[in-house]
Amino acid sequence: MITSPSRGIRLLCSAAAQSNETLDILNTGAKIPLLGFGTYAKDNPQDYPPSLIYEAIKQGFRHFDCAEAYQTEGAVGRGIKKALQEGIVRRDDLFITSKLWNHHHRRQDVLPTLKHSLQQLQLDYVDAYLIHWPVTDNPGPGLDPPYQETWQAMEALLSTGVTAAIGVSNMSIKKLTEVLSYAEVTPAINQIEMHPMWRNSDLLAFNRVHGIHTSAWAPLGGQIVRGASVVPSAEMPWQMQANLQALNFTLSDEDMAAVGGLKEQTRQHDCVEPMDPMFRPFFQPQGPWKSRAELWDDPVTYAHLPEGQL
Ligand SMILES: NC(=O)c1ccc[n+]([C@@H]2O[C@H](COP(=O)([O-])OP(=O)(O)OC[C@H]3O[C@@H](n4cnc5c(N)ncnc54)[C@H](OP(=O)(O)O)[C@@H]3O)[C@@H](O)[C@H]2O)c1
Secondary structure (H helix, E strand, O other): OEEEOOOEEEOOOOOOOOOOOOEEEOOOOOEEEOEEEEOOOOOOHHHOOHHHHHHHHHHOOOEEEOOHHHOOHHHHHHHHHHHHHOOOOOHHHOEEEEEEOHHHOOHHHHHHHHHHHHHHHOOOOEOEEEEOOOOOOOOOOOOOOOHHHHHHHHHHHOOOOOEOOEEEEOOOHHHHHHHHHHOOOOOOEEEEEOEOOEOOHHHHHHHHHOOOEEEEEOOOOOOOOOOOEEOOOOOOHHHHHHHHHHHOOOOOHHHHHHHHOOOOOOEOOOOOOOOOOOOOOOOOOOOOOOOHHHHHOOOOOEOOOOHHHO
C-alpha cells in the first residue's frame, strides 16, 4: 500500500509487497513504511529485550524508530542482527531511524555520535538520522551551537554513507521556516507529536507543502490516513498484532470526521522534562527557550499542566 498525501491512500496488492506494509516516498526517493515501531523504553532501558525487536520483525514490522537518548539501541541492534542472520529480512527491507541528542549538536560531534549509534545498532548505515530536539544543553540567549551548524553537519553526513536521509524532530513551522532558509538539503522527515487529541494540522500541512514527510509519535488511529508514518511502541505480541491491523482497516469519512472533530486539542506528552538526570533541562532562564511556548512557537496547552506553568 503506497500513500502519497496528494494522491490519497491506495492499495498495493502485489505479492511482492512487504508484509502488510504501507509506504510513503521521502523526498530522497526512498520508501518509508508508514507503520513503524517505537523503541523508547518506559522504564529500565538497560533491560530492553532484543527479543522484542526480533518478534516485531517476525510479525512484520519493518520500520524502527530509535534514538541515542532511548539507550536501547544496543538491544535493538541485537534483535535486528538475529533476524538478519536467520534470513527473516534483508537489511534493505528495514527502515531504521536514529536521532541525535541535545548535547551532541556541535559540528564535530555529529558524525561520531551517529557512528556510536551505528555501532550499537550493528549496522553500516541508518535510513534516516534526525535532530531529536531544537534544544542544546547550553544556556542562551541563542541556541548554542546554532541549529544551522548542526544542520550543516547533518548535510555533510550524506556524502559519507552513514545515513540515507536526514531530518528533524519536534520542529515548529517557525523554526522549520528558518531551517529552510539556509538548508541546502531539505529535511526528509519531521517527527512530531500528532494524534486525535493534538492534530497538529497546520504543521502537517506545512511539512507536506515542503515535501517533508511527517512521522507521528505517540500516535493513535487515523494518522496513517493523513499521510504520516506512525511509531507506536508495544511490549506485548498481542499489541504488535493489534497495531499491524491498523493497516487492514480504513476509517470511514464519518469516523475520520468524528476523530477529526475532537474539540480538546492539547499536547498530551511533556517529553521536555529530562528523561535522565544526566540531561539538562530544556528551559533556562537566559534562553534560548525560556518556556514551552517559546519551544513550540504556538499558544501551547498541555493536558496535564495548569496554564501558569507553561
Ligand atoms: N521524537 C520524539 O521526541 C519522540 C517523543 C516520544 C516518542 N517518540 C517515539 O514514539 C514512540 C512511541 O511513543 P510512546 O511509546 O511514548 O507512546 P505510544 O506508542 O503512544 O504508547 C506506547 C504504549 O501504548 C501501549 N500500546 C501499544 N500498542 C497497544 C495496543 N495495540 N493496545 C493497547 N495498548 C497499546 C503500550 O503500553 P503498555 O505496555 O502500558 O500497555 C505501549 O507501551 C517511542 O517509542 C519513540 O520511538 C519520539
